[in-house]
Amino acid sequence: MAADTASVARALIGARLIRRLPGWEPDAGVALAGRIVETEAYLPLVDPACHGYRGPTKRNESIFSRPGFAYVYFIYGNHYCLNVTTEAPGIGGAVLIRAIEPSAGIECMRRRRGRHVPTAALGSGPGNLCRAMGIDLRCNGADFRCGDLVIRPSSGEPPATSMGPRIGLKVAARWPLRYFDAASSSVSPFRKSLTRRPPNADG
DNA sequence: AGCAAGATTAGC
DNA sequence: CTAATCTTGCTA
Numbered sequence: 001m002a003a004d005t006a007s008v009a010r011a012l013i014g015a016r017l018i019r020r021l022p023g024w025e026p027d028a029g030v031a032l033a034g035r036i037v038e039t040e041a042y043l044p045l046v047d048p049a050c051h052g053y054r055g056p057t058k059r060n061e062s063i064f065s066r067p068g069f070a071y072v073y074f075i076y077g078n079h080y081c082l083n084v085t086t087e088a089p090g091i092g093g094a095v096l097i098r099a100i101e102p103s104a105g106i107e108c109m110r111r112r113r114g115r116h117v118p119t120a121a122l123g124s125g126p127g128n129l130c131r132a133m134g135i136d137l138r139c140n141g142a143d144f145r146c147g148d149l150v151i152r153p154s155s156g157e158p159p160a161t162s163m164g165p166r167i168g169l170k171v172a173a174r175w176p177l178r179y180f181d182a183a184s185s186s187v188s189p190f191r192k193s194l195t196r197r198p199p200n201a202d203g
Numbered sequence: 204a205g206c207a208a209g210a211t212t213a214g215c
Numbered sequence: 216c217t218a219a220t221c222t223t224g225c226t227a
């Protein structure tokens with residue numbers, strides 16, 4: 001997981017995100033999982049859209065920790081967003097997980113998100129996937145290699161990955177640092193437009 | 204102490 | 216396209 005941030009964002013497509021619901025949650029102990037199908041890179045030092053760009057604060061502290069840990073923040077009064085840290089201690093950089101395709105614990109996710117939400121939509125969007133998996137500030141700083149929030153690198157063939165501009169930013173939005181699996185129905189159609197292949201992508 | 208902005212989402 | 220919703224961080 002220690003590699004440059006854009007590479008990590010790309011490599012995370014197809015990886016498995018596994019969440020073991022902790023004791024205080026409904027359905028405690030149940031394992032939820034999904035395949036990561038959309039990510040965004042937030043680069044160290046040079047990226048004005050990265051939360052680390054203006055230096056450490058109480059809120060963004062964990063983005064400066066070290067590679068492979070969770071940086072979770074609360075936004076717009078309603079939503080949590082989950083990031084994977086990517087850079088050496090003291091350097092702020094991370095990958096935002098924007099969408100997963102649910103693969104286990106689907107009924108638990110539906111209970112959290114809403115009775116009539118289609119499976120493909122359960123983990124579509126950074127706030128939605130956190131809601132579906134019970135991820136909040138208590139996950140901030142968690143180690144992705146062990147514990148209740150784990151990422152398992154994809155085994156087997158890497159999926160076809162596309163790239164495009166980032167979403168929802170006022171600065172540096174056009175940097176092509178969003179990666180996604182265009183074949184996944186958990187990535188909404190408008191996010192699939194304006195895409196190119198990543199420089200080293202195969203089919 | 205006040206204020207503006209924000210890596211979003213659901214609903215018209 | 217717009218409102219909702221509230222925490223954080225900056226400015227005075």
